[in-house]
Amino acid sequence: MMKLAIGGLLLSLGCVAQSINSGTVTGAVTDPSGGVVRGARILLRNPVTGYQQSVATDDTGSYRINTIPQNNYQVTVTAPGFGAATQQVDIRGALPIAVNISLKVAAGSTVVDVVENGAAVEEDPSAHQDVDRSSFLKLPTFDPGGTLNQAITYSSGGVAADANGFFHPLGDTRRP
DSSP states (O other): OHHHHHHHHHHHHHHHHOOOOEEEEEEEEEOTTSOBOTTOEEEEEOTTTOOEEEEEOOTTSEEEEEEEESEEEEEEEEOTTBOOEEEEEEEOSSSOEEOOEEOOBOOOOOOOOOOOOSOSSOOOOSOOOOOOHHHHHTSOOSOTTOOHHHHHHHHSTTEEEOTTSOEEETTOOOOO
16 A cells, blocks of 8 residues: 555656646737737747647637747737737747737738730840759769859850850850
8 A cells, every 4th residue: 555655656746747848828919009909810830840820819809829839939910901910939938928919000002003015035045044053953073173164164055164264155156
Protein backbone atom coordinates (compact mmCIF):
# COMPACT_ATOMS: atom_id res chain seq x y z
CA MET A 1 0.00 0.00 0.00
CA MET A 2 2.86 2.37 0.85
CA LYS A 3 4.53 1.72 -2.53
CA LEU A 4 1.29 2.58 -4.30
CA ALA A 5 1.01 5.89 -2.43
CA ILE A 6 4.63 6.83 -3.18
CA GLY A 7 4.15 5.90 -6.86
CA GLY A 8 1.04 8.08 -7.09
CA LEU A 9 2.90 10.99 -5.48
CA LEU A 10 5.81 10.70 -7.92
CA LEU A 11 3.44 10.47 -10.86
CA SER A 12 1.61 13.62 -9.80
CA LEU A 13 4.88 15.51 -9.29
CA GLY A 14 5.99 14.49 -12.80
CA CYS A 15 2.79 15.96 -14.25
CA VAL A 16 3.32 19.24 -12.40
CA ALA A 17 6.93 19.50 -13.56
CA GLN A 18 6.00 19.29 -17.25
CA SER A 19 6.24 22.57 -19.11
CA ILE A 20 3.48 23.98 -21.24
CA ASN A 21 4.77 24.79 -24.72
CA SER A 22 1.81 26.78 -25.96
CA GLY A 23 0.33 30.19 -25.36
CA THR A 24 -2.88 32.14 -25.72
CA VAL A 25 -3.70 35.46 -27.38
CA THR A 26 -6.79 37.36 -26.28
CA GLY A 27 -8.05 40.80 -27.11
CA ALA A 28 -10.75 43.06 -28.42
CA VAL A 29 -11.22 44.82 -31.74
CA THR A 30 -12.62 48.35 -31.69
CA ASP A 31 -13.33 51.14 -34.16
CA PRO A 32 -11.80 54.65 -33.85
CA SER A 33 -14.62 55.79 -31.52
CA GLY A 34 -14.06 52.83 -29.16
CA GLY A 35 -17.09 50.84 -30.32
CA VAL A 36 -16.74 47.08 -30.68
CA VAL A 37 -16.34 45.49 -34.10
CA ARG A 38 -18.38 42.29 -34.38
CA GLY A 39 -17.35 39.57 -36.82
CA ALA A 40 -13.84 40.90 -37.47
CA ARG A 41 -11.49 38.21 -38.78
CA ILE A 42 -8.30 37.70 -36.77
CA LEU A 43 -5.48 35.77 -38.46
CA LEU A 44 -2.51 34.71 -36.33
CA ARG A 45 0.32 33.67 -38.67
CA ASN A 46 3.99 32.87 -38.60
CA PRO A 47 5.36 33.68 -42.08
CA VAL A 48 8.45 31.51 -41.58
CA THR A 49 6.83 28.27 -40.41
CA GLY A 50 3.48 28.82 -42.12
CA TYR A 51 1.56 28.05 -38.91
CA GLN A 52 -1.71 29.96 -38.68
CA GLN A 53 -4.99 30.11 -36.79
CA SER A 54 -8.03 32.20 -37.61
CA VAL A 55 -10.97 33.26 -35.43
CA ALA A 56 -13.71 35.91 -35.53
CA THR A 57 -14.72 38.38 -32.85
CA ASP A 58 -17.90 37.70 -30.89
CA ASP A 59 -20.77 40.13 -30.13
CA THR A 60 -18.59 41.99 -27.61
CA GLY A 61 -15.72 42.42 -30.13
CA SER A 62 -13.54 39.97 -28.17
CA TYR A 63 -11.52 37.03 -29.41
CA ARG A 64 -9.33 34.26 -27.99
CA ILE A 65 -6.82 32.01 -29.75
CA ASN A 66 -5.58 29.01 -27.72
CA THR A 67 -2.78 26.43 -28.03
CA ILE A 68 -0.35 28.58 -29.99
CA PRO A 69 3.17 27.09 -30.24
CA GLN A 70 5.90 29.35 -28.87
CA ASN A 71 7.23 31.58 -31.65
CA ASN A 72 6.90 35.04 -33.20
CA TYR A 73 3.61 35.79 -34.98
CA GLN A 74 1.75 38.46 -36.93
CA VAL A 75 -1.80 39.20 -35.84
CA THR A 76 -3.78 40.65 -38.77
CA VAL A 77 -7.31 41.95 -38.25
CA THR A 78 -9.72 42.64 -41.12
CA ALA A 79 -13.35 43.70 -41.14
CA PRO A 80 -15.67 45.07 -43.84
CA GLY A 81 -15.50 48.87 -44.01
CA PHE A 82 -12.21 49.05 -42.12
CA GLY A 83 -8.57 48.99 -43.12
CA ALA A 84 -6.50 45.96 -42.10
CA ALA A 85 -4.34 46.25 -38.99
CA THR A 86 -1.28 44.14 -38.19
CA GLN A 87 0.59 43.74 -34.93
CA GLN A 88 3.56 41.57 -33.98
CA VAL A 89 3.28 39.24 -30.98
CA ASP A 90 5.89 37.00 -29.34
CA ILE A 91 4.55 33.86 -27.63
CA ARG A 92 7.07 32.65 -25.03
CA GLY A 93 4.94 31.23 -22.19
CA ALA A 94 1.57 29.97 -21.07
CA LEU A 95 0.28 33.31 -19.79
CA PRO A 96 -2.33 34.89 -22.08
CA ILE A 97 -1.12 37.88 -24.08
CA ALA A 98 -3.59 40.73 -24.65
CA VAL A 99 -3.57 42.15 -28.18
CA ASN A 100 -6.21 44.88 -28.43
CA ILE A 101 -6.47 46.42 -31.89
CA SER A 102 -8.27 49.54 -33.04
CA LEU A 103 -9.24 49.52 -36.72
CA LYS A 104 -9.28 52.63 -38.88
CA VAL A 105 -12.12 53.37 -41.26
CA ALA A 106 -11.22 52.34 -44.81
CA ALA A 107 -10.36 55.06 -47.29
CA GLY A 108 -12.38 55.54 -50.47
CA SER A 109 -11.92 52.91 -53.12
CA THR A 110 -9.87 53.44 -56.24
CA VAL A 111 -10.97 52.19 -59.64
CA VAL A 112 -8.32 51.31 -62.20
CA ASP A 113 -9.25 50.89 -65.88
CA VAL A 114 -6.84 48.76 -67.88
CA VAL A 115 -6.76 49.53 -71.59
CA GLU A 116 -5.01 47.32 -74.10
CA ASN A 117 -2.32 49.18 -76.03
CA GLY A 118 -0.14 47.56 -78.66
CA ALA A 119 1.51 44.15 -78.75
CA ALA A 120 3.07 42.52 -75.73
CA VAL A 121 5.78 40.91 -77.87
CA GLU A 122 9.28 42.30 -78.14
CA GLU A 123 9.94 43.63 -81.61
CA ASP A 124 13.65 44.31 -81.12
CA PRO A 125 15.59 41.51 -82.90
CA SER A 126 18.79 42.09 -80.89
CA ALA A 127 20.36 39.32 -78.84
CA HIS A 128 18.40 38.98 -75.60
CA GLN A 129 18.16 36.25 -73.00
CA ASP A 130 16.72 36.39 -69.50
CA VAL A 131 19.01 34.84 -66.88
CA ASP A 132 18.11 34.19 -63.25
CA ARG A 133 19.82 32.57 -60.27
CA SER A 134 18.85 29.03 -61.27
CA SER A 135 20.59 29.50 -64.62
CA PHE A 136 23.86 30.40 -62.88
CA LEU A 137 23.61 27.39 -60.55
CA LYS A 138 23.42 25.06 -63.58
CA LEU A 139 26.60 26.41 -65.20
CA PRO A 140 29.69 24.21 -65.37
CA THR A 141 32.63 25.46 -63.34
CA PHE A 142 35.66 25.01 -65.57
CA ASP A 143 37.66 27.73 -63.89
CA PRO A 144 37.32 28.22 -60.11
CA GLY A 145 38.46 31.82 -60.53
CA GLY A 146 36.01 32.46 -63.34
CA THR A 147 34.57 35.93 -63.58
CA LEU A 148 31.16 37.29 -64.46
CA ASN A 149 32.29 37.43 -68.11
CA GLN A 150 32.62 33.63 -68.12
CA ALA A 151 29.21 33.19 -66.52
CA ILE A 152 27.54 35.45 -69.08
CA THR A 153 29.29 33.78 -72.02
CA TYR A 154 28.43 30.23 -70.83
CA SER A 155 24.82 31.04 -69.93
CA SER A 156 23.89 33.04 -73.04
CA GLY A 157 23.69 31.19 -76.29
CA GLY A 158 24.75 33.21 -79.28
CA VAL A 159 27.19 35.50 -77.43
CA ALA A 160 30.97 35.64 -77.71
CA ALA A 161 33.40 37.58 -75.54
CA ASP A 162 36.56 39.14 -76.90
CA ALA A 163 39.90 39.70 -75.14
CA ASN A 164 38.82 43.17 -74.00
CA GLY A 165 35.81 41.82 -72.07
CA PHE A 166 33.17 43.02 -74.55
CA PHE A 167 30.29 40.82 -75.61
CA HIS A 168 29.19 40.40 -79.21
CA PRO A 169 26.12 38.57 -80.52
CA LEU A 170 26.96 35.77 -82.92
CA GLY A 171 25.36 35.98 -86.34
CA ASP A 172 24.68 39.73 -86.14
CA THR A 173 24.53 40.71 -89.80
CA ARG A 174 23.06 44.20 -89.41
CA ARG A 175 25.34 46.93 -90.69
CA PRO A 176 24.89 50.62 -89.86
